[in-house]
Amino acid sequence: MHRDRGTVRRVPTGLILGVVLVALAFLVRALSPSFAGWGLPDRAQDTVTLALSVIIESAPFVFLGILLSTVVQVWLPHGFLTRFLPRQPLLRRASISLLGMFFPVCECGNVPLARGFMVGGFTVPESITFLLAAPILNPITIITTHQAFGFDNGILVTRIVAGFVIANVIGWLYSRHPDPDSLLTPDFAASCARPEQNGHDHDHPHPHGDGRMQKSVDLFARETAVIMPALFVGSLLAALTQVFVPRSVLLALGSNPVWSVLAMMALAFIVAVCSNVDAFFVLSFGSTFMPGGIAAFLTFGAMIDVKMLALMRTTFTTRTLVQITALVALMSAAAGLLVNYVG
Amino acid sequence: MSADARLGNPNQHTENRTRRRSPGWSGRLAERWRGIGLSLVVVVATVWLGVTGQLGLYIHPRYFGFTLVMAALGLIFVVASFVVPSPATAQSRSPRRNTFALGGSAVLLVVAALAVLVVPPATLTSATATQREVNSGGLDTAAAADQAATLVGTGDYERLSVKEWVSLLAQSDDPALYTDKTARVTGFVLPDSDDPENVFYVARFVVTCCAVDAQPIGLPVYQPGWSTSYSTDDWVEVTGHFAANPSATSKDTLAVQPSTIEAVEQPSDPYVY
Numbered sequence A: 001m002h003r004d005r006g007t008v009r010r011v012p013t014g015l016i017l018g019v020v021l022v023a024l025a026f027l028v029r030a031l032s033p034s035f036a037g038w039g040l041p042d043r044a045q046d047t048v049t050l051a052l053s054v055i056i057e058s059a060p061f062v063f064l065g066i067l068l069s070t071v072v073q074v075w076l077p078h079g080f081l082t083r084f085l086p087r088q089p090l091l092r093r094a095s096i097s098l099l100g101m102f103f104p105v106c107e108c109g110n111v112p113l114a115r116g117f118m119v120g121g122f123t124v125p126e127s128i129t130f131l132l133a134a135p136i137l138n139p140i141t142i143i144t145t146h147q148a149f150g151f152d153n154g155i156l157v158t159r160i161v162a163g164f165v166i167a168n169v170i171g172w173l174y175s176r177h178p179d180p181d182s183l184l185t186p187d188f189a190a191s192c193a194r195p196e197q198n199g200h201d202h203d204h205p206h207p208h209g210d211g212r213m214q215k216s217v218d219l220f221a222r223e224t225a226v227i228m229p230a231l232f233v234g235s236l237l238a239a240l241t242q243v244f245v246p247r248s249v250l251l252a253l254g255s256n257p258v259w260s261v262l263a264m265m266a267l268a269f270i271v272a273v274c275s276n277v278d279a280f281f282v283l284s285f286g287s288t289f290m291p292g293g294i295a296a297f298l299t300f301g302a303m304i305d306v307k308m309l310a311l312m313r314t315t316f317t318t319r320t321l322v323q324i325t326a327l328v329a330l331m332s333a334a335a336g337l338l339v340n341y342v343g
Numbered sequence B: 001m002s003a004d005a006r007l008g009n010p011n012q013h014t015e016n017r018t019r020r021r022s023p024g025w026s027g028r029l030a031e032r033w034r035g036i037g038l039s040l041v042v043v044v045a046t047v048w049l050g051v052t053g054q055l056g057l058y059i060h061p062r063y064f065g066f067t068l069v070m071a072a073l074g075l076i077f078v079v080a081s082f083v084v085p086s087p088a089t090a091q092s093r094s095p096r097r098n099t100f101a102l103g104g105s106a107v108l109l110v111v112a113a114l115a116v117l118v119v120p121p122a123t124l125t126s127a128t129a130t131q132r133e134v135n136s137g138g139l140d141t142a143a144a145a146d147q148a149a150t151l152v153g154t155g156d157y158e159r160l161s162v163k164e165w166v167s168l169l170a171q172s173d174d175p176a177l178y179t180d181k182t183a184r185v186t187g188f189v190l191p192d193s194d195d196p197e198n199v200f201y202v203a204r205f206v207v208t209c210c211a212v213d214a215q216p217i218g219l220p221v222y223q224p225g226w227s228t229s230y231s232t233d234d235w236v237e238v239t240g241h242f243a244a245n246p247s248a249t250s251k252d253t254l255a256v257q258p259s260t261i262e263a264v265e266q267p268s269d270p271y272v273y
Helices: A007-034 A042-075 A089-096 A106-119 A124-133 A139-149 A152-175 A186-193 A210-244 A247-251 A257-271 A278-283 A291-303 A306-312 A318-341 B002-007 B017-051 B061-083 B095-118 B141-154 B162-171
Strands: B182-191 B199-206 B215-222 B235-244 B254-263
Touching: A007 B017, A007 B061, A007 B095, A042 A106, A042 A210, A042 B017, A042 B061, A042 B095, A089 A124, A089 A152, A106 A124, A106 A186, A106 A210, A106 A306, A124 A152, A124 A318, A139 A152, A139 A278, A139 A291, A152 A291, A152 A318, A210 A257, A210 A306, A210 B017, A210 B061, A210 B095, A247 A257, A257 A278, A257 A291, A257 A318, A278 A291, A291 A318, A306 A318, B017 B061, B017 B095, B162 B182, B162 B199, B162 B215, B182 B215, B215 B235
Parallel strands: B215 B254
Antiparallel strands: B182 B199, B182 B235, B199 B215, B235 B254
């Protein structure tokens, strides 16, 4: 490999190659509609359309998450974030669950960001707390939920409180885990353990200028290599469930206090809408479903759905994800039932 | 080199270097270009849809700005990753996994490029609509009915869209309110699952975030034997007046009795918001 030699000569070649490939992609896209009559069967066509809509909707948030993660790992001084956090573990996780206020990137963008936090010194339970809390406890989600529901039926308050409580309870449970690193996939655990890869070499100050740019671009390449395939697979799964599971089955259950909660959680799981906007989506079901169902949708769906699981699988083991999903589902259902029976 | 560590034989390092370069190289290639390739495909598709005004086929207009800005940033990073040399660090993996990684990445990239860059952009079809009960959600009926009421005030009923009629009907389906009113609406043909031979919906999808949450809404049209002239998913403009629905099995109490049904082109903006 002649990577080390001829860096100066490589620059223009790389630029030309990059631009040519981008132009080629545009050309393929611009010319392909003229091959009309691909004649995909309706269901296949709709699967592509639905998957693509999730990808186009989520990819900007993924990019934003990666960019913020890059800022945290490469451009902020090491330990900048942890410096301001309390040391007492409970208070520390409580503060971390509010970090979403400064990083309103939606749940898909939170995955690269949480990875960045772990590389940057957060413990595993702390990152899980962030991952679960940030989609709900962020300004955009709170504003859109308020726009959609106001303070009606305690939906907004339930969402905020349940989001905070669930994230902290799960963070606390995992903080008692004897070996938190075993919750991570081996690949990710390894990249956390390698100091030279994470841009925070303690012995050396930050590289400047070109070094940081190179690290940022490299981080973009590495994070997209992990997250983008998961996004594609997750979106495809979401699309397939949409095409093959009749939604009317779920909607028939809306007026029962228990079933409305479970049906809305199932809907949240398969629809996989971003937490920043799910309030508008679920608003249209407000007449069909009891408020507890809506609250459960807004709580559970923000933390867990079919696309999120694919994204989180890049970082956590399947076993961990099953546990987290079960815990979030139980607590969200409890919150929803509370609204239906007490509220 | 990572492979050496796995094999636990550091002495072979130098001799075996040439032999092991190939799998290491393929793994590194996969690691380096999988994400960039997929990102390239997505940002190019997004920018192209934005430029040609077709982004609305996938996402709600309120996200156009954010999506295009992030796509532009993504494009910069994609091009930059060709310019900036990659560092020498590689993932520690066995040669076999490296080959898998490269093969898997290549397949994923080709499939993604086909789906995203080659398949023509399309609106959702009735296949999805039939999975989601018509008029079962998707509309903030109160707000839409307010809009409709404003138009009703002008007395110009033919300007009401599918969405506005549906929200009016959701508020009240008292026949007295609708008998003398003429509707002229455009939508795609969606058979009524309860009486597919006599009744079809002039349907549209309502989108609140992106196409994945689309909910079908529609006005029932009573026209026995409609399927001889039109097929499901055809775009039509239906003109007619409301009357009690003669269908014995349809759930809608009112239906449009069409005076004309014309085939039309799919509108450039097929969804309603």
